[in-house]
Each structure stands twice: as structure tokens, then as C-alpha cells.
Amino acid sequence: MPEQESEKQREQLNEKQLEVVNELENNILLIASAGTGKTNTLAYRIAHIIEEKKAEGKEIACLTFTNKACSxxxxxxxxxxxxxANDVTIKTFHGFCYEIIRQESKHRDIGISADSIIYDEEDCLEIIKNVPEMTDMAAQTGWAGAIQKIIALVKEYRGEYDYFSGEPSDDYQRVIDRLLTENGQRFSDASRVNWKSCTDLIMEFQNRGGLLVSAYDNALRMAHGMDFCDLINIAYELLKNPEVQVAWSSYFKYWCIDEVQDTSRLEYSVLERLFGQNNVIMCGDFFQTIYEWRGSQPDLIFDRFYGEYQPRLVVFNKNYRSTRILLDSSYYYLKKRFPDKVTNFFPDDALAMSDNEGERIVHATFRDTYIEADWIYNTLQRLKPQDLSKVCILTRSNVYNKRLSNCFSKIMETRQRNQMLQKGVFDDFPLEFMLVDEFHFFRRQEIKDVLAVFNMLVNEWDDTSICRVAKEYAKGIGARTIDKLQSEEAVALGIRPSDMVHPSTLKYDEPFEMLRRELERGNVVVFDVESTGLDTSRDEIIQIAAIRIDRTGKVLDKLNLFLKATKSVGQSVNTHHITDEQLQ
Structure with missing residues (x-):
């Protein structure tokens, strides 16, 4: 965007938005709720940084905590x-951690493959069901889900407790022992099966939990996978290495962290190692946090950032999206509920800039669910039929959702029967509704099968998906054959189910036959490159190296070439130790 045009558009920003755009020297703590123009302001700030030549686009990183906000x-x-903007790094926090792991796995042995993919909860649940050490446990009704929650809890607290000795099973057992002593209720909650804590499951983890979690990790690694806890823990462990920490913190000059209210203590520890001496703006809304149940600690994060980085506090108090009634009501509630915090964060009251007064909020109290459902039903009947699709009813639990829906069904049946008896006509229009949580689309058998096929295409190491497809659709392959391929004996021999669909297996009946033949001929070449940076989509290769070996591993020939690059090696010199001067 031309500089004059950018300046002209910036004139439309309010005083506090301009303060954020123009402050490029000091750190900033920005308190901004939804509708206050935060995203727009941050975009203009990035443009200003580039215009003022404070940093290039590639030296600016903007991290957020949800895919929607990132988009x-x-x-x-x-x-x-x-x-x-193509050069600016804009990622989710987890996505950035993944990038650190992916890049570092190319330069050091961290037990993670560079082509590893992120497994979601459903994928991880399938892994748990197929880990030999947990197969019997996971087969018991309700246990698999509880095992998954316990594993996630243990891995989360491994980072919290900073237990990284190099022996994961020992670290996990230490975490379990400490959790049971200091925070037994969280462990008990995670172990719930059919709404009750499962004592037998707790005992299993108390006795051999370290081995169980490690076995799960090993199964994930075999499938070239990581779960969401891995992303944070592994990135944190990597950044504890001074060489890695310096390389990544030196690569970026300006950091923007959004939705900071959803940050856990461990996530903030990762961020701190990235900040270094760079300029940082942390953005968020203390009152908007929804993730305290999974470890977000806005009080702690705001206090730590404010104390360690002495940021300039900026509060966006003008809201351009909310109606006046909605903003005034919510702000009034906050002042009553959190008086001290509102005083600290909002020296000036929140203001609704919209001309729309908005509809009045109705507050009603009922003795039981049926009366509440009847009131909601009558309220909806006063709407136009075409407006019903815009109605959403939010409750605190799925149990209450089902109870409310049952009441709706009874009310409709009763109304229809009574009105038909009175005059033979049903005046109410049918109130069709659905429970959002009732249709677990991605848990349906056929959908999981289709996704397994796609997973196989994307990740050739995904043994779980390969076994699923084989059991369901491959003739002559049943559970016994799959069990043999996943047995301890097969693992000890280096055999895995994914070998069975390898192109070499299909051609030679043996996955390593082509490699064996070429080793005999002395035609196996081990190849490596070094580049100018940390982003393969923008890097330039500066070194090509290779060795040719025979069947015993003896080096038969070597290749080592350097190439001049059109861009500087920058901070990647800390990894490969090849300077711009050497290349010239």
C-alpha cells in the first residue's frame, strides 16, 4: 500500500488506536475487547513498522490462539x-510451536520426524485403543476416554512442573505422583467413567502410569504424529537449549501476541523465551477468558508481563460493534462482579459508539425445567417462522440440553393434542430443533473410515488408519493378522503395518528390497542441504552435501558444494555456522 494512502487511512483511527500504531519503541499491553477495532489497529501497526523501516516483514511475528482469529x-x-504481508509470520500459537519442532528436527535428534503431523482427539483415541500396554484397559466401557483425559493431564503438568530429564517414563511417573499428592481432585475428575471417578483406573496409573504414557507417546512417534500437548512441551524443551533460544528469538524483531487471556503459564514460558530483547505487544481482554478450566491464568500472565517488560498500558474503551444496551448491561455487570479489576483495566468507562440502541434484555427465573421450556416455547411462537433458524439456546451442560429438548417435545405434543380436540386445528407452527452435540459427525463409522483413507494418503506412517481400513475393507485380513503386525515381536523386528502398503512391498513383496539391492551395488546416497533461514518456502540453499556408502556403511564417495545466495543467512548461521563472508 502506498505510504500516503496508508497515512490517510490511519487518520480514521481514534486516539488510542493511533497510540498503538505509532508506539514502536516501548512494549505495549493492549486491553481490547471484541468490537473495539483491535485487528484493524494491529494491521496498521505492522504497516507502520515496515514503512518506518523498523523491521522487514519477515522480522514480524503475530501469534493468536484460534484458527478463526488467525484467518x-x-x-x-x-x-x-x-x-x-506475505513475509509477515501470522500463525496460531500451536502452529508456531509446530514450526519450531519441524525446523529443529532437521538439525538435531529430538525423536520427532520432520514430516510429523498433528493428531486430533479422535485420532489420539484410536492410538490409545491400539497401544498393546493399554488395549485391555481401553476395551472396558468408558475407559478409553478417561485414559485419554489422564494422559493429556499428565503431559500438561509435565511442562508445568518442568520435568524434562531425558527419561520420559520417569518424568511422567514423577508428574503422576506429584499430581495425586498436590492436585488429586484434577486427577480424579479426569478419571471419571459414567460420571464417577474410576478408582481402578487411578490405581493403574499410580502403579505404572509413566510406562503407559510413554507407550502412548511411542505409538504416536511410530505413526509420525504429535498431539497438542506435545506441541507445547517439545517446543518448550527445545527453547531451553540456549542455541535454539537465541536462533528463534533473534529471528524476529517485533512480536504481537493476541488473545493473551487464554494463555497458560507454560505457554507464556514458551513465549518469554521467544521474546528476548525484542519489541512486544500483548493484546487481550481479561474478562473474555474461557479456558481457565484447561490452565489459562490471565491474572498471572498480565502481572508477569507487566512486571518483567514494563509495557505501556493502552485500553480500547470505545466499542463499534455492540448495541448500547448490550454493552452497558455487560459492563455494568463487570463493575459489580469485578470492581477492582474494572477500575485497573478501565480508567475510562466502556462506551458504545453504535447508533443502535438494541433490544432490551429479558431476565426470567423459573422453578423447574418444564416451566422454563414452556416460557421459551411461547416466546419463540411470537417470532416469525423464518426467524427461528436464527435462534440458539445455550445451556451449561449437555445433560440439561437433553432435559430441555424432552420438555419441548412434551409441550408440543400436549399443545397439538389440546388444540386439535378444541377446534381441529393446530395454530402453533411446528418448532423443529436439534441438539448440536447430538450429531457427532466425525464419530460416525463411515466418516471415520473415509478420514482414515485420507490419513493414509497424507501420512504413510499412520498405522492406526491403515489397520482400520484393512480390517473393514481388505479381503482376507482380520483382527488376528492385524494383531500379529502390531505384536511386540513384529515391533522388535522393525516391522509395522504401514510396511504392507509401501510401494516397494507391492512391487517386491518386501519394503526394503530396493534399498537392499542398491546397497549391494554401492548406489545408496545420503543427502543433506543447508539454507538461509527457517522457512523452506522462502529459503535459498547454500550448501549441498552427500556421501555414497556400501552395504557395510563404508563411505565410497563424498560431495560438498557451496552456493552463493541472493539473501543473507541471517540467524541461521547459529545452526549451520556458514557465514555470508564464507559464501562470497
Missing amino acids: EMKARVMDVVGEA
Whole structure:
């Protein structure tokens, strides 16, 4: 975007938004709720950084905590900054951790393959069901889900307790022992089966939990996979290495962290190692946090950042999205509920800038669910039929959802019967509704089968998906054959189910036959490259190296070439130790 045009558009920002855009020297703690123009302001700030030549686009990183917010930020930065936005790193926090792990796995042995993919909860649940050490446990009704929750809890607290001795099974057992002593209720909650804590399951983890969690990790690694806890823990462990920490913190000059209220203590520890001496703006809304149940600690994070980085506090108090009634009501509630915090964060009251007064909020109290459902039913009947699709009823639990839906069904049946008896006509229009949680689309058998096929295409190491497809659709392959391929004997021999669909197996009946033949001929070449940076989509290769070996591993020939690059090696020199001067 031309500089004059950018300045003209910046004039439309309010005083506090301009303060954030123009403050490029000091750190900033920005308190901004939804509708206050935060995303727009951050986009103009990035444009200003580039215009003032404070940093290039590639030296600016913007991290957020949800895919939706990340997409919105990318679109707005592209709109405001223009072509230079292609160089700005805009990722989710987990996505950035994944990038650290992927890049570092190329340069050091961390037990993670560079082509590893992120497994979601459903994928991880399938892994648990197929880990030999847990197969019998997971087969018991309700246990698999509880095992998954316990594993996630243990891995989360491994990072919290900073237990990284190099022996994961020992670290996990230490975490379990400490959790049971200091925070037994969380462990008990995670072990719930059919709404009750499962004492037998707790005992299993108390006795051999370290081995169980390690076995799960090993199964994930065999499938070239990581779960969401791995992303944070492994990135944190890597950044404890001074060489890695310096390389990544030196690569970026400006950091923007959004939705900071959803940050856990461990996630903030990862961020701190990335900040270094760079300029940081942390954005969030203390009152918007929804993840305290999974470890977010807004009080702690705000206090730590404020104490350690002495940021300039900026509060966006003008809301351009909310109606006046909605903003005034919510702000009034916050002042009553959190008086001290509102005073600290909002020296000036929140203001609704919209001309729309909005509809009045109705508050009603009922003795039981049936009366409440009847009131909701009558309220909806007063709407136009075409407006019903815009109605959403939120409750605190799925149990209450089902109870409410049962009441709706009874009310409709009773109304229809009574009105038909009175005059033979049903005046109410049918109130069709659905429970959102009732249709677990991705848990349906056929959907999981289709996804397994796609997983096989994307990740050739995904043994879980390969076994699923084989059991369901491959003739002559049953559970016994799959069990043999996943047995301890097969693992000890280096055999895995994915070998059975390898192109070499299909051609030679043996996955390593081509490798064996070429080793005999002395035609196996081990190849490696070094590049100018940490992003393969923008890097330039500066070194090509290779060795040719025979069947015993003896080196038969070597190759080592250097190439001049059109861009500087920058901070990647800390990894490969090849300087721009050497290349010239």
C-alpha cells in the first residue's frame, strides 16, 4: 500500500488506536475487547513498522490462539499492508510451536520426524485403543476416554512442573505422583467413567502410569504424529537449549501476541523465551477468558508481563460493534462482579459508539425445567417462522440440553393434542430443533473410515488408519493378522503395518528390497542441504552435501558444494555456522 494512502487511512483511527500504531519503541499491553477495532489497529501497526523501516516483514511475528482469529488477522494484514504481508509470520500459537519442532528436527535428534503431523482427539483415541500396554484397559466401557483425559493431564503438568530429564517414563511417573499428592481432585475428575471417578483406573496409573504414557507417546512417534500437548512441551524443551533460544528469538524483531487471556503459564514460558530483547505487544481482554478450566491464568500472565517488560498500558474503551444496551448491561455487570479489576483495566468507562440502541434484555427465573421450556416455547411462537433458524439456546451442560429438548417435545405434543380436540386445528407452527452435540459427525463409522483413507494418503506412517481400513475393507485380513503386525515381536523386528502398503512391498513383496539391492551395488546416497533461514518456502540453499556408502556403511564417495545466495543467512548461521563472508 502506498505510504500516503496508508497515512490517510490511519487518520480514521481514534486516539488510542493511533497510540498503538505509532508506539514502536516501548512494549505495549493492549486491553481490547471484541468490537473495539483491535485487528484493524494491529494491521496498521505492522504497516507502520515496515514503512518506518523498523523491521522487514519477515522480522514480524503475530501469534493468536484460534484458527478463526488467525484467518481474520491474515486477511486484514494483507488488506492493509499489501504485498509485504506475505513475509509477515501470522500463525496460531500451536502452529508456531509446530514450526519450531519441524525446523529443529532437521538439525538435531529430538525423536520427532520432520514430516510429523498433528493428531486430533479422535485420532489420539484410536492410538490409545491400539497401544498393546493399554488395549485391555481401553476395551472396558468408558475407559478409553478417561485414559485419554489422564494422559493429556499428565503431559500438561509435565511442562508445568518442568520435568524434562531425558527419561520420559520417569518424568511422567514423577508428574503422576506429584499430581495425586498436590492436585488429586484434577486427577480424579479426569478419571471419571459414567460420571464417577474410576478408582481402578487411578490405581493403574499410580502403579505404572509413566510406562503407559510413554507407550502412548511411542505409538504416536511410530505413526509420525504429535498431539497438542506435545506441541507445547517439545517446543518448550527445545527453547531451553540456549542455541535454539537465541536462533528463534533473534529471528524476529517485533512480536504481537493476541488473545493473551487464554494463555497458560507454560505457554507464556514458551513465549518469554521467544521474546528476548525484542519489541512486544500483548493484546487481550481479561474478562473474555474461557479456558481457565484447561490452565489459562490471565491474572498471572498480565502481572508477569507487566512486571518483567514494563509495557505501556493502552485500553480500547470505545466499542463499534455492540448495541448500547448490550454493552452497558455487560459492563455494568463487570463493575459489580469485578470492581477492582474494572477500575485497573478501565480508567475510562466502556462506551458504545453504535447508533443502535438494541433490544432490551429479558431476565426470567423459573422453578423447574418444564416451566422454563414452556416460557421459551411461547416466546419463540411470537417470532416469525423464518426467524427461528436464527435462534440458539445455550445451556451449561449437555445433560440439561437433553432435559430441555424432552420438555419441548412434551409441550408440543400436549399443545397439538389440546388444540386439535378444541377446534381441529393446530395454530402453533411446528418448532423443529436439534441438539448440536447430538450429531457427532466425525464419530460416525463411515466418516471415520473415509478420514482414515485420507490419513493414509497424507501420512504413510499412520498405522492406526491403515489397520482400520484393512480390517473393514481388505479381503482376507482380520483382527488376528492385524494383531500379529502390531505384536511386540513384529515391533522388535522393525516391522509395522504401514510396511504392507509401501510401494516397494507391492512391487517386491518386501519394503526394503530396493534399498537392499542398491546397497549391494554401492548406489545408496545420503543427502543433506543447508539454507538461509527457517522457512523452506522462502529459503535459498547454500550448501549441498552427500556421501555414497556400501552395504557395510563404508563411505565410497563424498560431495560438498557451496552456493552463493541472493539473501543473507541471517540467524541461521547459529545452526549451520556458514557465514555470508564464507559464501562470497
